[in-house]
Amino acid sequence: xxxxxxxxxxxxxxxxxxxxxxxxxxxxxxGERFVFERIETPEMLRLDYDTTLLPPKKLFFPPEEQMMxxxxxxxxxxxxxxxxAPRVIFGLHPxxxxxxxxxxxxxxxxxxxxxxxxxxxxxxxxxVSCKPTDECFCNAWGTDEVHWxxxxxxxxxxxxxxxxxxxxxxxxxxxxFVATRDAxxxxxxxxxxxxxxxxxSFTDDLDTSQLPLLLDAKFDDPLxxxxxxxxxxxxxCSMVCPTCYCFDVTDRLEADGKTGTRVRTWDSCQxxxxxxxxxxxxFRESRASRVKYRxxxxxxGYLSKFERVLCVGCGRCARACLAGISPREVVTALEMxxxx
Amino acid sequence: xxPLSREFTANxxxxxxxxxTSIMDLTENEKLFExxxxxxxxxxAFQFASGQFVELSLFGVGEAPIxxxxxxxxxxxxxxxxxNAGDVTGALHKKQCGDIVGLRGPxxxxxxxxxxxxxxxxxxxxxxxxxxxxxLINHIHDDxxxxxxxxxxxxxxxxxxxxxxxxxxxxxxxxxxxLILTVDEPDDTWGDEVGRVTxxxxxxxxxxxxxxxxxxxxxxxxxxxxxxxxxxxxxxxKIYVSFERRMKCGxxxxxxxxxxxxxxxxxxxxxxxxxxxxxxEAI
Numbered sequence: 001x002x003x004x005x006x007x008x009x010x011x012x013x014x015x016x017x018x019x020x021x022x023x024x025x026x027x028x029x030x031g032e033r034f035v036f037e038r039i040e041t042p043e044m045l046r047l048d049y050d051t052t053l054l055p056p057k058k059l060f061f062p063p064e065e066q067m068m069x070x071x072x073x074x075x076x077x078x079x080x081x082x083x084x085a086p087r088v089i090f091g092l093h094p095x096x097x098x099x100x101x102x103x104x105x106x107x108x109x110x111x112x113x114x115x116x117x118x119x120x121x122x123x124x125x126x127x128v129s130c131k132p133t134d135e136c137f138c139n140a141w142g143t144d145e146v147h148w149x150x151x152x153x154x155x156x157x158x159x160x161x162x163x164x165x166x167x168x169x170x171x172x173x174x175x176x177f178v179a180t181r182d183a184x185x186x187x188x189x190x191x192x193x194x195x196x197x198x199x200x201s202f203t204d205d206l207d208t209s210q211l212p213l214l215l216d217a218k219f220d221d222p223l224x225x226x227x228x229x230x231x232x233x234x235x236x237c238s239m240v241c242p243t244c245y246c247f248d249v250t251d252r253l254e255a256d257g258k259t260g261t262r263v264r265t266w267d268s269c270q271x272x273x274x275x276x277x278x279x280x281x282x283f284r285e286s287r288a289s290r291v292k293y294r295x296x297x298x299x300x301g302y303l304s305k306f307e308r309v310l311c312v313g314c315g316r317c318a319r320a321c322l323a324g325i326s327p328r329e330v331v332t333a334l335e336m337x338x339x340x
Numbered sequence: 341x342x343p344l345s346r347e348f349t350a351n352x353x354x355x356x357x358x359x360x361t362s363i364m365d366l367t368e369n370e371k372l373f374e375x376x377x378x379x380x381x382x383x384x385a386f387q388f389a390s391g392q393f394v395e396l397s398l399f400g401v402g403e404a405p406i407x408x409x410x411x412x413x414x415x416x417x418x419x420x421x422x423x424n425a426g427d428v429t430g431a432l433h434k435k436q437c438g439d440i441v442g443l444r445g446p447x448x449x450x451x452x453x454x455x456x457x458x459x460x461x462x463x464x465x466x467x468x469x470x471x472x473x474x475x476l477i478n479h480i481h482d483d484x485x486x487x488x489x490x491x492x493x494x495x496x497x498x499x500x501x502x503x504x505x506x507x508x509x510x511x512x513x514x515x516x517x518x519l520i521l522t523v524d525e526p527d528d529t530w531g532d533e534v535g536r537v538t539x540x541x542x543x544x545x546x547x548x549x550x551x552x553x554x555x556x557x558x559x560x561x562x563x564x565x566x567x568x569x570x571x572x573x574x575x576x577x578k579i580y581v582s583f584e585r586r587m588k589c590g591x592x593x594x595x596x597x598x599x600x601x602x603x604x605x606x607x608x609x610x611x612x613x614x615x616x617x618x619x620x621e622a623i
Contacts, residue, residue, distance in 0.1 A: 067353055070399035075440045080351050110606070111352045111591035219620055246595030249353075249588060253400050260400055262353075267595070274596060277586050278404065278425040281559065283599070283621065293598065296620065301601035 002165040003183040003191075006154075010178050011161075012042035017177025018088050022124070025059060026090040027052055039090065047091050047156075050133045051314060055242030056089055056096050057103060060119045063239075067115065067249070067262045078259065082118035088173075089123060093130040094146035095138045095312040099242030100125070101149045105306045106245050124169055127153035129194070132202050135315025137328050140206035143312040144198070155191055162191045206328055207335045211309075212300040214334050219292070223333050228288025230323040235268030237294065237317035237325075243310045244268070269293050295330055352591050355397035355442025356382050361417065363437055366503050369424050370468070371433060372409065376417045377443060388412055390475035391450030391582055391610040395590045396420065396428060397442030404428035405587035405605070407472035408446065412453075413482035418443075421471035421503065447590035448609050451476050451580055456552045460488040462544070462574075464565050466495050466537055466557025470503050472582050473556045484516060491518045491544050495537030495557075498525040518544065537561070541568040548573030556582045562623050566613055579613040583622065 006014070018024050024039040027049040034049040036056050068080035092100075100120075107116035127150040138144040146153065151170030154161040162183060165171050174180055183191075238244040248267040253260040267274065270290050275283040284290050302310035311327060318326030362374035377383040393407040404426060410419035424433045435441065453476070461480060465473045480487050492511075496502045502521060511519050520540050522533035533540060537557075553569045555562060562581055569579050585597035585604035592606035600619030602608065616622045 068351075072400045075355070075357055075397070075399050075442050077354055080354055106593055109592075111593070113593060114351045114353075216620070245593065247589075247593070248596075249403065249594070251400050251402050257400070262399070269595060269598070275586055275598070277584055278423075278429065283585065289621070296601065297595075297598060301598065304601045 002171065004163040004165060004174060004180040005183050005187050006161045006163055006178060006180045008159055008161065014178040015039060015042035015045055015090065018173065021086065023085055023087040024090055025087060036089065045090060047128050051316060054240060055099060055314065055316065056092060057099065057242050059089060060100065060116055061103065061245060064263060064265045065115060067264055069259065069261050071259050073258065082115050084118040084122035087123045088126060090126045091128045092125055094127065095143050095314040096242050097125060097127050097146045097149050098143040099312045102243050102308060102310055103245055125150040129155040133315060135318045136313060137206045137315065138313035139202045140208050141309055141311060141313050155194060157190045157194055162187055206331055208331060209335070211331065211334065212303055215296050215300050218334055224288045224292040227291045227325060227330065228286060230325060231270070231287050231291045232322055233270050233272060233287055233290065234322060235270045236320040236322065238268035238270060239266060240316040240320040242312060242314055355395070355444045357440050358443045360435055360437055360439050360441060366421065367501055370503060371422055373420045373422060373432065374417050375420065375441065375443065383416060388446035389450030389453060390479050391472055392446040392448050393587065393609065394418065394443050394445035394447065396432060397444060398428055398431050399442065401431045402428050403588065405590060409471045409474045411475050411478035411482055413479055423468055444590060448605055449607065451554055451610050453479060457486045460547055460551040461490045462546055462551050462553045462569070463491070464493045464537060464553070464555045466561040467497065467501065469557030470494055473554060474504060476554055488550065490516070491546065493520050493537050493540045495522045498523050499527050499530045538564045538568050541572065546572055551578065553579040555579065576614040576617065577612045580610055581613060581616055582610045583608050585609070
């Protein structure tokens, strides 16, 4: 990997430069929180953000998207072209970059998803270092660090950014739009110190030992019933999750009934009908079984295929949950001996 | 906005247009549809295994996973045995011969036909579960010399719900298949067995060391049939079951068909019993 140094006051140059050739998207303030939105002027970009309401998955796998337009009479597809404009997402935290790589395993693996792929390929990623919030537990999964999956990554060293350059495109962008210099020994030392401080800023270390096995061993634990009693099945945890990828597909007819659009929308395993089949049999009728399934799939189902858990510890679900259920609480309860 | 060049050749969500070439009423609620994919090269490339399914796609209504009933040994068309049970299957039941529908697939893991070759077979179906099993039964029929003893147990609620009766009535007279039919509620015309399919296990004689089992039926049936097979001494990993789940995308993405830590659409829908035992909430 190559490393460059950029003075902080050069940041507007970079953002303005990028805006000439790309749609630039980054964290912007929305009330007291932040969202990923189009950056119209460099001042809008808030690299000091804590986290965003929705994760960047919405930019690759939108809450609602057209898959294809169709004609009813001969059951034929009229259009399934995927359009994707060249974009830069500026300011992703390590958790969200890691989350995209976990999504890649699903959407870019066997049976590649053309919609996700088109957006992924047309988008460059610029990461930025962060500070843990009270809800963050990325350190439990090692997703507080990111080593690939971005084009460039900026580590904030106070007056300057230590830039990790991962891709050719990333290197070209820097060369084209902003003045940088090579990193020297003192920069590398400062980077190391920053990393040490960052690691030490996590207040607790979540115990996740043998978690997949515990999920099986404690499959019938009363813990799940207690969580089921609290859960409202609202699905907010899935919507704000940077790694939840489940979706529903529906057909919408035009008024004339002759043509229409096949649309996919975000779905959640927490919704009552999620596992229901044609004759009305529902394989996960109880709330407890649905809450459990979400953890079971994330910490074991996905892991059984891709050797990683499907969680990056961003803490968004803990913030979003109206019942106050957090993965930290659930994992701790499992590790400590079930319902308490 | 510029269209991105697409290196991939196919959109796995895009159904292939297929023509309905035959419709047969099987019961009041079930019809057998024969379909042929219209594109010649796609139709010829369409290879499947018994136990695999397709997504039947009716634009304006939606998609439904349907297991293939015809045998892989018969090429150029597929048969789908469809119960009128929901929006998509209801709309299909209104279709006529010659109408065009959409098909995606074939998807999933089917029965391990090659592995089963050279052995005895015990096939147990309940109700609509005969639909995927008929593919395997007919495949075995077309490769009959590669198998030992073949026993088929098939149960339904009443005689009018016995599917493919025209075929099974003929087969009852063959000596290379042992076929036993049973219903819970017989009528005056019924001359076969009465009672649950598990009751038939007292009537059959199998060599447990050399027999593969295949079971398909309503979810409640599995545990009881597997118990009978285990009592006969069959190994857990030689008993195959096919699960019905909500396989919406068919390609391991939408998440609806999760069963334990697996997805029925790509890891199944056929699992052996050892695998199924290790899937939470499967049986």
